[in-house]
Amino acid sequence: MQTTNTKRGQFTTKIGIIMASAGSAVGLGNIWRFPYETGENGGAAFILIYLACVLFIGMPIVISEFVIGRRGKVNTSGAFRVLAPGTPWYMVGMLGVLTGIIILGYYTVVAGWTLEYIMQAAIGGFAGKSPADFQSSFVEFSSHSFRPLLWLAIFMFMTHYIVVSGVEKGIERYSKIMMPMLLVIMLVLVGCSISLPGASKGLEFLLKPDFSKVDGSVLMSAMGQAFFSLSIGMGCLCTYSSYFKRDVNLARTALSVVSLDTLVAILAGLIIFPAAFSVNIQPDTGPSLIFVTLPNVFQQAFGSMPILSWVFSVMFYLLLSVAALTSTISLHEVVTAYLKEEFKISRKKAAWIVTLFCLGLGVIASLSLGEWEEAKVFGMSFFDFSDYITTKIMMPIGGILISVFVGWWMDKKDLKDEMMSSGELKKSFFKVFAFVLKYVVPLGIAILFINGMGWM
Numbered sequence: 001m002q003t004t005n006t007k008r009g010q011f012t013t014k015i016g017i018i019m020a021s022a023g024s025a026v027g028l029g030n031i032w033r034f035p036y037e038t039g040e041n042g043g044a045a046f047i048l049i050y051l052a053c054v055l056f057i058g059m060p061i062v063i064s065e066f067v068i069g070r071r072g073k074v075n076t077s078g079a080f081r082v083l084a085p086g087t088p089w090y091m092v093g094m095l096g097v098l099t100g101i102i103i104l105g106y107y108t109v110v111a112g113w114t115l116e117y118i119m120q121a122a123i124g125g126f127a128g129k130s131p132a133d134f135q136s137s138f139v140e141f142s143s144h145s146f147r148p149l150l151w152l153a154i155f156m157f158m159t160h161y162i163v164v165s166g167v168e169k170g171i172e173r174y175s176k177i178m179m180p181m182l183l184v185i186m187l188v189l190v191g192c193s194i195s196l197p198g199a200s201k202g203l204e205f206l207l208k209p210d211f212s213k214v215d216g217s218v219l220m221s222a223m224g225q226a227f228f229s230l231s232i233g234m235g236c237l238c239t240y241s242s243y244f245k246r247d248v249n250l251a252r253t254a255l256s257v258v259s260l261d262t263l264v265a266i267l268a269g270l271i272i273f274p275a276a277f278s279v280n281i282q283p284d285t286g287p288s289l290i291f292v293t294l295p296n297v298f299q300q301a302f303g304s305m306p307i308l309s310w311v312f313s314v315m316f317y318l319l320l321s322v323a324a325l326t327s328t329i330s331l332h333e334v335v336t337a338y339l340k341e342e343f344k345i346s347r348k349k350a351a352w353i354v355t356l357f358c359l360g361l362g363v364i365a366s367l368s369l370g371e372w373e374e375a376k377v378f379g380m381s382f383f384d385f386s387d388y389i390t391t392k393i394m395m396p397i398g399g400i401l402i403s404v405f406v407g408w409w410m411d412k413k414d415l416k417d418e419m420m421s422s423g424e425l426k427k428s429f430f431k432v433f434a435f436v437l438k439y440v441v442p443l444g445i446a447i448l449f450i451n452g453m454g455w456m
């Protein structure tokens, strides 16, 4: 069954499609979250498990979400309703929308931090500071009563503006420029970082696995990171693929997106760890890792060449906020498309509701790191709780349901038709894909989940 809706927006070029999807995937997850998760979970062994999760769980789910979205041609919840009318499957889409709302709230807080750091870098605010100063200025800034809130609001409104501009004019055009820029800047930064004195210890940390520290929680963290980084398990890629044309090869597009996302994460690791080890900063510093260590690194590495230090630091935080923006756009779009289509309201109105509501959540998440530090949700700050519940619980559950839907529930003929819309697909590929999707993905997630919760 297929619906056509000629008035809906569409991505116009293939490269625009890849860039927009990769723009969603590549973001703070790769550059901010991946390094600190890697640092907290022991380095190379974590990365190997992460890669396995990306390949055996992530990739099949990316393809599945593409299939659901393009077949349904509506928002994520509506797509399930189109494909499985009269069943409760549409609730999987609603779970995704809820996940998107929670992520957008706390994600934009961190995105806002990147704006503060661009400004600090640009006005030379890092000059002459010691490592201890960087630590205390981060804590002071992130727990400040209104500075982070201001940046949070600015970032949320930037996202709002682009989402309101619509699919072709907004999302595609911005992603097409921003993504290649990001890759180029990162490559330059890797070159700088690995040539620092003592950088080899950082490379060793990234490349020499030590499996002795791997336990259930490391496994669950690696899986959560894969979900978060690939933007899967919550309907984001479903929503984007509803704007894809028929001649797009879904499996190939998925491969490009997953490869790009993984490449950027590895590049981020190659920028951050050699640099951190070079100036003796602990890899398990946590969420503040890039904000505390890097200014310090720029400072020490280029102490005698202030102009290089300036360029290096401004570029880094700029690229980080650009990457974050293409992701917040996609998070916002999931919820906006849902409200617009399910409640038949204008795109603008839908976007305003999302912006204001998520801004509220963002304010709570931000204050939970400072003024409201005492208020805990299950023993965590609201910020940490938002991260925990989405990456470790809601997205994996969404992932299981999506793989069961496409692997077990959906008509094989429909699935084949979507996957082969741009020409024949190798029979053997389809067989392997169907097997992995039916068995490996749901069982894999369930086992890692149960293990991580300590139930096994």
Ligand code: PHE
Pocket (backbone or CB within 6 Å): 024, 025, 026, 027, 028, 029, 030, 103, 227, 228, 229, 230, 231, 232, 234, 236, 327, 328, 330, 331
């Ligand atoms: N994948 C994005 C990142 O790595 C975050 C994101 C998660 C975006 C879920 C959309 C949906 O930064």
